Amino acid sequence: MGFFRYLEYFLARLLYSQKGRDAKLLTRSDLFADIPKNIQVTSPTLGASPAHLTVEHSQLGASKFPDLSWSLDPTVKSGIEQGDVKEWLLICEDPDAPLPLVPNHGVYYAIPATKTFVIPDDFQLDNAAKTAAAEPEAKWLAGGFRLGKNLRGTLYSGPRPPVGHGEHRYFFQVVALKDNLDTKKMKPVATRDDLVREMQGKICGWGEWIGIFEQKW
Template sequence: MNYVPSFVEYGLGRLFRNFRGRDDKLIQRGSAFANCPEPSLTLECPEVGPSGSSLSVKHTAFGEQLFPTLRWPAVTPNIKEYLLIVEDPDAPLPNPITHGLFYSIPATATGVTAQDIELVKGSAVPNLLKGGFKYSPNRGHIYRGPRPPRGHGPHRYWFTLIGMNEALDVKKLSPLAKKEELLVAIQGKVVGWGSWIGVFENE
């Protein structure tokens, strides 16, 4: 919305301030989570604080779009791979906005940092990241930092870690797999999930 004059953006933000809270459309409310509707994995962000803490400007589109460091406990035997998604259910749209989607995260991983989501240049795999996993293209970006409309109030950014009992077969996925394709691929594989929420308001 950088092309919209500030006063217009603020007016629209105030007008649609009550259009938010699409929590029922978050990924963990989908059919793939029918057998595990409640969180069972612990996801933390030591860099920012407990879930519900405010993200700093450096983590947003107004700053460096720095991905906040996330941590979780060592793998449990039934988890063979992780998927991580970042969603904003408070955008004034019918569905949450996806800010990042990462898959094929090894079961041995216990965290993700900003350095992990940097692209491996020159790799034969077009979406391979330095953390050893892949990303789903997001409007031309690997990750898009928070950029809520001015005047729309605080937005919650759900970082959701999903554990699967079977690794995704990347040979059956598109080279640059999209969200819709991945949602189908995780069906029947989800055995646990957990979320950490970062908050940001464009005042």
């Protein structure tokens, strides 16, 4: 293990400048060009964005999802009210990974409009909901929403930046939709591409919370 850690460190230092692919984040795509950033997102325990994630939130610990809460920003005149939101979507992406793509650490959709917070316990499979659902291959979580497909095919993949690559920023992006996604037109566990296709014309706002984590030597 010692050799591979040295190799990881060497490669991370070599690729140290390969960061900041913010333009590839979901909320920086053309879909959001005319959509106001009108949602405030914070973490009741970790604080306002940006905030540092702990080892417990990373793959070096328990990959614990941070608790988050959100609401419409009263300072932004966007013409959108709480009653206009039909459901939410939540995705976590890391634009600082030394990769040509932006890794998706977790994506969740069909979040009820009345739910404006998440806690770690929400991110567990709800087998009862799965059994009762009309789509048996879909994955419902304890928080009352559906699981999408992330890069690793897990419920959530906590941060694990390469050792020596410095701090990485994890963008937890909340998207407000003025119409429900048509889940029948997506895979049972929807991909990012599925969601991008189906949310067109339905987005009415967005916001983000940034968690920072570094794997030190």
